[in-house]
Amino acid sequence: MSEAIPHEAVLQRFPEVEWDEEFGTLIVPSAKATEVAIWLRDDEAFRLDYCSNVTGIDYLDREFKEKVKNEEGKTETIIHKDPARMEVVYHLYSMEKRTGPLVMKQRTTREKPEAQSLTPVWRSCELQEREIYDLFGINFTEHPDQRRILMWDEFEGHPMRKDYVEPFDYEWEPTPHDEILEKHQKGKVIF
Amino acid sequence: MTAAAPNYELIQQDGLETSLLEVSMGPHHPSTHGVFRMDVKLDGETVVDLKPVFGYLHRNHEKLAESMSYLASMPFTDRLDYFNSMTNNWAYALAAEQLIEIEIPERAEYLRVIMSELTRLVNHVSLVGFFVNDLGALGTPLLYAFREREKILDLFEQASGARMMCNYFRFGGLRCDVPEGWLERTREVVDRFPKFLDEYEKLLCENEIILSRTQGVGNLSKELAISAGITGPMLRASGVNYDIRKVDRYGIYDRFKFRVPFSEGDVGDCYDRFMVRMLEMRESIEILKQALDGIEDGPIMGNAGKVFKPAKAESYGRVEAPKGELGFYLVADGTTQPYRFRVRPPSFINLTVLRDMCIGQQVADAVIILGSIDIVLGEVDR
Numbered sequence: 001m002s003e004a005i006p007h008e009a010v011l012q013r014f015p016e017v018e019w020d021e022e023f024g025t026l027i028v029p030s031a032k033a034t035e036v037a038i039w040l041r042d043d044e045a046f047r048l049d050y051c052s053n054v055t056g057i058d059y060l061d062r063e064f065k066e067k068v069k070n071e072e073g074k075t076e077t078i079i080h081k082d083p084a085r086m087e088v089v090y091h092l093y094s095m096e097k098r099t100g101p102l103v104m105k106q107r108t109t110r111e112k113p114e115a116q117s118l119t120p121v122w123r124s125c126e127l128q129e130r131e132i133y134d135l136f137g138i139n140f141t142e143h144p145d146q147r148r149i150l151m152w153d154e155f156e157g158h159p160m161r162k163d164y165v166e167p168f169d170y171e172w173e174p175t176p177h178d179e180i181l182e183k184h185q186k187g188k189v190i191f
Numbered sequence: 192m193t194a195a196a197p198n199y200e201l202i203q204q205d206g207l208e209t210s211l212l213e214v215s216m217g218p219h220h221p222s223t224h225g226v227f228r229m230d231v232k233l234d235g236e237t238v239v240d241l242k243p244v245f246g247y248l249h250r251n252h253e254k255l256a257e258s259m260s261y262l263a264s265m266p267f268t269d270r271l272d273y274f275n276s277m278t279n280n281w282a283y284a285l286a287a288e289q290l291i292e293i294e295i296p297e298r299a300e301y302l303r304v305i306m307s308e309l310t311r312l313v314n315h316v317s318l319v320g321f322f323v324n325d326l327g328a329l330g331t332p333l334l335y336a337f338r339e340r341e342k343i344l345d346l347f348e349q350a351s352g353a354r355m356m357c358n359y360f361r362f363g364g365l366r367c368d369v370p371e372g373w374l375e376r377t378r379e380v381v382d383r384f385p386k387f388l389d390e391y392e393k394l395l396c397e398n399e400i401i402l403s404r405t406q407g408v409g410n411l412s413k414e415l416a417i418s419a420g421i422t423g424p425m426l427r428a429s430g431v432n433y434d435i436r437k438v439d440r441y442g443i444y445d446r447f448k449f450r451v452p453f454s455e456g457d458v459g460d461c462y463d464r465f466m467v468r469m470l471e472m473r474e475s476i477e478i479l480k481q482a483l484d485g486i487e488d489g490p491i492m493g494n495a496g497k498v499f500k501p502a503k504a505e506s507y508g509r510v511e512a513p514k515g516e517l518g519f520y521l522v523a524d525g526t527t528q529p530y531r532f533r534v535r536p537p538s539f540i541n542l543t544v545l546r547d548m549c550i551g552q553q554v555a556d557a558v559i560i561l562g563s564i565d566i567v568l569g570e571v572d573r
Contacts, residue, residue, distance in 0.1 A: 095431060
């Protein structure tokens with residue numbers, strides 16, 4: 001594997017940026033995203049000139065249980081709480097220095113999902129951010145050409161969201177409502 | 192970025208009626224390599240604007256994979272880039288193996304390399320065939336290529352039971368060992384392959400029509416290629432020496448001696464992309480010979496448990512697939528299903544620069560520029 005990149009310098013340079021210990025990622029506020037991205041791309045120590053993968057994640061407000069063995073050897077159940085949020089993930093590499101990856105995330109709310117487009121910094125984000133807009137419904141400010149890319153233009157809804165409800169029949173009615181939606185939520189419609 | 196368009200108002204003033212012609216190329220056209228559409232604006236024969244339109248094969252592979260167990264999406268990865276199911280399997284296995292500690296036996300590692308390099312031969316040889324087909328040499332060179340591809344597909348069938356949808360990799364090893372005599376048969380195919388390449392190069396590389404149609408067509412600069420995340424042979428044709436087999440050294444690639452062909456200039460054209468692939472096949476043969484010499488008997492499956500249930504973590508595994516960097520991003524939440532499953536398809540991202548390369552070119556060249564990108568719609572649309 002290529003070398004991992006030390007992240008401490010980013011935290012020193014930008015106090016707003018947080019470090020997520022659990023996953024080992026930088027959490028960048030959307031307002032600062034372009035500035036941080038340009039710095040990471042151009043700084044001599046980083047030179048992250050290649051943005052490989054851009055994708056979104058949708059987290060619903062939920063609890064999940066994990067079984068852990070405690071000191072006495074008994075299994076305990078710990079309940080984790082995961083707040084509802086949406087994330088845009090960037091995997092950055094350096095082609096010049098052959099290092100990477102450094103993972104960067106923008107966090108946003110589920111109610112009004114908005115993130116800063118990094119297409120002006122790395123062209124490779126162009127189609128991938130369009131795909132996130134299409135499938136997750138995250139709006140990218142300053143994206144040059146934000147349209148649906150995989151689904152057709154008339155399509156309503158964002159299928160990669162965790163709470164997306166499939167329609168009864170795409171051709172007959174692309175989004176479920178009224179009775180069909182109720183049946184769906186009760187789990188009565190079985191495909 | 193874009194070539195200057197002529198001033199149409201001035202032309203109108205000369206008393207001539209003129210306007211741009213909008214053509215929708217595809218989705219059902221043999222040169223689009225599947226169901227892909229290009230909305231082209233033409234000024235005479237010159238491309239003024241181009242928009243790629245796709246999604247006709249979209250089946251939301253990622254959503255499907257999030258609703259089933261980790262192992263259950265292994266056969267689905269075959270269907271992404273249906274020419275190279277072995278490398279797709281490897282990329283997915285690599286990402287999943289980062290989530291959980293698994294030891295991969297030596298023999299499995301060697302077989303992984305052999306399968307992946309054979310896949311590279313299959314992909315490049317048929318790509319060159321299709322590329323020449325796009326140029327107008329209908330049939331003959333493509334059938335030469337398919338004759339060789341068929342020999343390798345026979346090997347895949349003997350090993351995995353399927354010609355194209357191999358489903359051969361497992362987390363921690365491989366599904367089954369290769370049958371008796373398979374390695375000898377592979378060696379025969381590999382030893383004969385350079386002879387075919389000699390013939391093929393003689394036929395194509397100095398052909399006057401190919402030279403005049405491809406040189407200087409579809410220029411892609413080094414800076415744009417890096418910024419646009421272009422990977423694989425297309426990136427190396429633009430003069431960047433970046434091969435994930437050398438950079439990441441995943442699997443056991445650090446044990447083999449091979450060179451990475453790349454163009455010397457700062458700009459790559461269609462001919463460079465074609466030549467890089469021709470040269471890469473020779474290097475794949477070198478790797479195959481070394482791997483066939485080094486492989487020994489042993490188990491092919493590691494200490495993987497029956498149920499794959501990683502703890503809460505994220506992982507990103509990437510391999511040098513024949514078309515570029517194929518990556519899988521997995522988010523595990525402690526259950527048997529991935530919470531987030533993402534494919535980073537190389538040919539989808541390589542399409543970013545299609546417009547930049549086509550503007551200012553002839554409409555017939557747009558077809559070969561698309562051919563030189565090497566897309567597979569199963570992967571672009573997912």
